[in-house]
Amino acid sequence: MAAGxxxxxxxxxxxxxxxxxxxxxxxxxxxxxxxxxxxxxxxxGGVSSMEPFLRDFFPDVLRRMAGGRVSNxxxxxxxxxxxxxxxxxxxxxxxxxxxxxxxxASRGRRASMILGxxxxxxxxxxxxxxxxxxxxxxxxxxxxxxxxxxxxSVPLYMAEMAPARYRGAFSNGIQFSLCLGALAATTVxxxxxxxxxxxxxxxxxxxxxxxxxxxxxxxxxxxxTPNSLVQQGKDRDKVKALLQKIxxxxxxxxxxxxxxxxxxxxxxxxNGLWLILSRRRYRPQLAMAxxxxxxxxxxxxxxxxxYAPVLLRTIGMGESASLxxxxxxxxxxxxxTLASMFLVDRFGRRTLLLAGGAQMLVSxxxxxxxxxxxxxxxxxxxxAYAALLVTLIGVYSAGFGWSWGPLSWLVPSEVLPMxxxxxxxxxxxxxxxxxxxxxxxxxLAALCRMKAWIFFFFAGWIAAMTAFVYxxxxxTxxxxxxxxxxxxxxxxxxxxxVGTDEIHASSSKLSK
Numbered sequence: 001m002a003a004g005x006x007x008x009x010x011x012x013x014x015x016x017x018x019x020x021x022x023x024x025x026x027x028x029x030x031x032x033x034x035x036x037x038x039x040x041x042x043x044x045g046g047v048s049s050m051e052p053f054l055r056d057f058f059p060d061v062l063r064r065m066a067g068g069r070v071s072n073x074x075x076x077x078x079x080x081x082x083x084x085x086x087x088x089x090x091x092x093x094x095x096x097x098x099x100x101x102x103x104x105a106s107r108g109r110r111a112s113m114i115l116g117x118x119x120x121x122x123x124x125x126x127x128x129x130x131x132x133x134x135x136x137x138x139x140x141x142x143x144x145x146x147x148x149x150x151x152x153s154v155p156l157y158m159a160e161m162a163p164a165r166y167r168g169a170f171s172n173g174i175q176f177s178l179c180l181g182a183l184a185a186t187t188v189x190x191x192x193x194x195x196x197x198x199x200x201x202x203x204x205x206x207x208x209x210x211x212x213x214x215x216x217x218x219x220x221x222x223x224x225t226p227n228s229l230v231q232q233g234k235d236r237d238k239v240k241a242l243l244q245k246i247x248x249x250x251x252x253x254x255x256x257x258x259x260x261x262x263x264x265x266x267x268x269x270x271n272g273l274w275l276i277l278s279r280r281r282y283r284p285q286l287a288m289a290x291x292x293x294x295x296x297x298x299x300x301x302x303x304x305x306x307y308a309p310v311l312l313r314t315i316g317m318g319e320s321a322s323l324x325x326x327x328x329x330x331x332x333x334x335x336x337t338l339a340s341m342f343l344v345d346r347f348g349r350r351t352l353l354l355a356g357g358a359q360m361l362v363s364x365x366x367x368x369x370x371x372x373x374x375x376x377x378x379x380x381x382x383x384a385y386a387a388l389l390v391t392l393i394g395v396y397s398a399g400f401g402w403s404w405g406p407l408s409w410l411v412p413s414e415v416l417p418m419x420x421x422x423x424x425x426x427x428x429x430x431x432x433x434x435x436x437x438x439x440x441x442x443x444l445a446a447l448c449r450m451k452a453w454i455f456f457f458f459a460g461w462i463a464a465m466t467a468f469v470y471x472x473x474x475x476t477x478x479x480x481x482x483x484x485x486x487x488x489x490x491x492x493x494x495x496x497x498v499g500t501d502e503i504h505a506s507s508s509k510l511s512k
Contacts, residue, residue: 020248023161027170029218030157031177033113033150034409035211036120038181040143042330043204044085046189052198057084057133074448079441084137086440091141093433095148101426103149105272108228109157110219116149117216121209128206143208150215151429155413156421160225161246164480168344168410175406176341179334181211186327226256227418227481230263258482262418272423282420284494288473289412289424293432295465296408297439299360300458301400332394336401348477349407350469356403357466361459363396368455404465408432414476417485 047053054062061078104112119142127139154174162170188207192200226243230236236256243252276282276289344352367389374385416424446454472494474487488494 018248019163019166020246022248023163023246026222026246027158027161027173029215029222030109030113030154030161031173032211032215032218033116033154034174034177035181035184036150036208036215037147038178038183039185039208039211040088040147040181041178042182042185042326043189043208044088044140046186046193046326047201047204048081048085050189050193050201053201055198057130057136078444080133082441082444084133084140086437087137087140088144088147089433089436089440091144092147092151093144093430093437095145096152096426096429096433100149100152100429101273101422104153104156104425105231105422108224108232109153109160110222110224112149112153113157113219113222114216116146116153117212117219119143119146119149120212121216124206124209124212127208128202130202130205139205146212148429148433151432152422152425155409156425157225159410159413159481160227163247165478166345167414167481168349168477169341171410171413172337172341172344172406174409175401176334176337178405179330179337179401183327183330183334184211186330190327227259227263227421230256230259231418236260255480258480259418262482272420273426276416276420276424276427281498282417282424283497284488284491285415285417285420285424286427288415289428290431291465291468292408292411293428294435295461295468296404297432297435298458298461298465299400299404300364300439300455300461301397301405329390329394329397333397333401333405336398337406340402340406343402344407344410345477348475349411350473350475352403353407353469353473354466356399357462357469359399360396360404361462361466363392363399364455364459364462367392367396368452368459371452371455411473411476414481415484415487418482 051062058078058081061081064074100112100116103115123139123142123144123146125139126142127136130136130139155171158171158174159167184207185204188204192203194200195203223242223246226239226246229239229242239259240252240256243256244250247255276286340352370385370389370392374382412428413421413425443454446457450457472491474491474494476484476487479487488498
């Protein structure tokens with residue numbers, strides 16, 4: 001695990017504790033939720049470009065590919081095909097809002113991960129055995145239920161278990177495991193595409209059950225986080241013993257006192273979702289929970305993640321070549337995400353988000369420019385320009401991998417105070433999935449109608465979100481999770497929204 005750097009003040013605020021084997025193994029097991037997410041994203045795009053799968057479920061798309069005067073940009077334009085992709089996120093959105101938030105808050109992060117793992121296993125089985133479009137979409141929807149539970153619980157689990165000065169590295173591990181899952185999926189897609197008999201896509205979809213089994217079995221043996229145990233009213237001495245085991249030191253009273261005080265500050269009898277939506281003092285956290293995940297989807301990354309093989313076939317690559325190029329791009333993205341684990345606690349969240357945003361903005365604009373100049377409705381660009389496009393997509397993916405990709409998990413989960421943490425995470429998940437459904441459902445139709453200009457559309461959003469971070473997001477590196485709330489009092493804009501009187505009132509509660 002990356003040993004992040006913090007200054008003397010950050011080290012003082014971070015308290016004691018070290019990275020123990022116990023906490024590292026616990027977080028590595030929980031991060032399997034990210035691996036399943038990455039596998040599902042890349043599997044959908046891979047099988048959607050396989051001719052046997054299209055022949056079985058989407059023959060109209062296959063006929064458009066085979067001939068006729070159809071624009072390069074419109075060959076894969078099918079709302080039924082995009083529903084197959086986005087059904088995962090529709091069910092994930094409903095699960096997160098209606099069920100997962102309550103389970104995670106009242107029964108704990110571990111229980112939510114176990115339920116998610118079982119749903120993943122069921123979804124993988126149904127997807128691999130699908131005999132018609134309805135069954136294929138049902139399988140994706142069951143996977144979405146699992147996704148709703150794990151995206152609700154895993155980021156909170158990682159943020160609460162990790163030592164404060166290494167929290168960025170641990171939380172970025174979710175995105176790294178997501179990249180490993182995507183790498184596994186693209187490698188599997190490339191291998192099974194060559195299977196004679198046309199059943200390779202079934203194997204690709206069904207293998208999502210492998211990481212799901214690891215997550216489910218592993219979660220049974222995971223400890224609950226001390227924060228969640230305190231929130232559930234468990235015995236203080238038992239929580240202290242667990243916290244000592246997690247931190248590897250005996251002196252944990254200060255951290256435990258902060259956790260207990262944060263739990264005591266929860267307004268009795270009020271729903272966490274109502275609190276974060278109605279109280280002014282939670283406006284900054286609500287803004288981050290909604291906008292950071294939404295901006296992440298509006299980079300266009302999931303459009304490229306879902307449809308990278310389709311996009312590469314659009315520019316003239318064959319089926320095998322497009323899948324192999326996707327494998328290479330995922331390797332690049334995985335390497336950059338690994339780098340972010342070493343960088344985030346040294347340089348901070350803001351620096352990575354700003355620099356990564358600039359890298360994505362330039363590369364996305366260049367992708368749009370090359371496609372506008374060299375790819376018309378007919379024909380294909382030269383091999384040199386196709387190679388340039390693949391390179392630019394790789395640069396774009398790398399920029400996302402060490403900035404917005406991992407930090408979209410970290411920032412919402414660490415800025416939320418305990419009393420609204422589970423509810424706020426459900427808002428973040430809902431925002432993420434709602435925009436994911438929008439992008440997934442609209443991308444192929446927008447590509448058909450806007451052509452290369454779709455990439456300039458995404459580039460505009462990247463410029464907007466980079467400016468948002470520069471103006472509105474304070475730095476939180478090295479701070480204990482129950483102290484992050486103090487940054488809003490010092491921020492030039494948010495202190496006027498929150499109101500210093502309310503902050504001081506909340507601080508006095510925590511000090512009692």
